[in-house]
Amino acid sequence: MPFVTVFLKSILILLFLLFSVNLYIYLERKFVGHLQARRGPMTGFHGVLQPVSDVFKLIFNGQLVPDESRKVFFRLAPLFAFLPAYMVYLVLPFSRRLLLADPDASLLLVLSLLFLSMVGLSFSGWASGNHEAAVGSIYILTNLASFFLPLVVSAASISFLAGSLSLIDIVEAQSRVWFIFLQPLGAVVFLVSILRLIERSPYAFPYVDPELIASYKIEYSGAGLGFLIFTEYLNFFTMMGIFTILFLGGWEGIFEMPSVIWFLLKVYAASFFVLWIRSSLPKPRLEEVMARTGWMFLLPLALLNLILTLVFVTFVRPLI
Template identity: 35%
Template sequence: MNIDPLDILLIAAKIGAVFLVILTTAAYLVFAERRILGWIQDRKGPNRVGPMGLLQPVADVIKMLTKEDMLPAAADKWLFYLAPAMAAIPAIMTFAIIPFGAPVTLFGRQIPMQVADLHVGILFFMALSSIAVYGVALGGWASNSKYALLGSIRGLAQLISYELSMGLSLVPVVMLARSFRLSEIVNAQAGVWFIVYQPLAFVIFLISIIAECRRIPFDLPEAEGELVAGFHSEYSGMRFGLFFVGEYINIIVLGALATTFFLGGWHGPLLPPVVWFFLKTLAFTFLFIWVRGTLPRLRYDQLMHLGWKLLTPLALVNIVVTGWYLTLSGSFRY
């Protein structure tokens, strides 16, 4: 099989661009969150390092890199080291299947603004989302700490519960687009975004991804008043930083997926497609921050009740209603 060197070069360029944008955005999302929460809570955020505090993320990285990396005496060494990577890498890999712009013509060929356009894109996303659970599980188990273990058990139950409702909320999207390929899902929304047809699926997906990110009001695995710091209580230095950065990368990626599935992806008037995609994704990240500064934490029984007794049944009913409508309207094809 002959491989065109230009194809390899283009894929490498897209991977490099995705890494640069995601890591830079994640770093400054931490800064943005602290400033926005300060505004919501009528206090000042970071404003000392650099003009208006813009160099605060750089200072935070330097602090993490220079802190001592502690290993608890009774910890499982290799699992303890593996857990932070398991939290960050699946989120970064998920971005490979997200189309972030319209295809462009370069060197006489059409180049998709996507690292990999998989036929089973949604299944790939769900698989990586399942793998990310192991970062929480291994972090708590390998630390050999009762607080960390309790946090990881909570996290496992939460992530498994809300992955079910998240996956079910995407079934109507697949039914409307008739494809698991993310680029075709975006193309199917060229006229009308799927949020118009599926507002209930959008709300279920939004609540589920907030729970998947373990953000307030669903931050039970890290409840500092009960579990010290939850599943990463025993981590320090850059290993703790990887858990921290992984959370913010996950926010960006899940916001990008919500944009892709329900808000038409890169479609929009006047502005370039990449700009539209970026603005929609940033709108979701702002929503995540706004929710954190507004809502109180749920009790654990409320968390599980919402997932299993409300979101999952509603998602199943929505699938049945969507299938019924498509069948009666003649839009459903076997």
């Protein structure tokens, strides 16, 4: 593929992600506002200009660099978090043809880039030279240790069931039945892990207001803060996109419609389901979520699901 074509497609993907994130921020605020008997933001007609005003405010605000920060790393940390989050969308397929690259192990590559982006977010707290920001970074790493492993194990069960690590092959393996019906336990583990990893209330432990204020972002302002917020939403969309591909058949639909539309409808439907859950549940204690839910509940269930999948693939499927 010519370099100019790749560059233009990369720019189009970035513009699409900017539009999608701003649209979701608006819908999230309004949905949560109405769910909690509030109006939400009202800048412009029914608050539609609020995300736009936030973007301009972040762009034109200057970025302050604390004296005690590790200045070079402090400036580069948002970029370290953003680049892996953006590179995911160069291999994440929106349809059979709408992607820039199709590596054989695209599932492994996407999960690796997602992990690196989250580590990059924690890196920004360390670079701030602020103790509260550093504690927020530790919260992110403990979140990753507790919930990313069950998510990966659930994804491994799907790869064994599909017989491939390619995201396109996984979607095509669901042409008859979506894997959410064959792997309901894996889908639940994957979805609960997403709820814990998105770092949004009620599970946003890096954002406990009385303790950490703004967590690892406490020292950031202007464009640097904008990059970190944008990266958080990109990671959320990435996880919902992976969930759609692994369990909801990706771009496969039940009637004739453009495959890209099917994929985006599923991603947004799953995103609003997660938004509904997180807006309705109270905030649990940290040890309950990380120790009891992660290590004592999700990981054993994910391993059990993996064992059952291997038994099915090895012994039952050949008989069928």
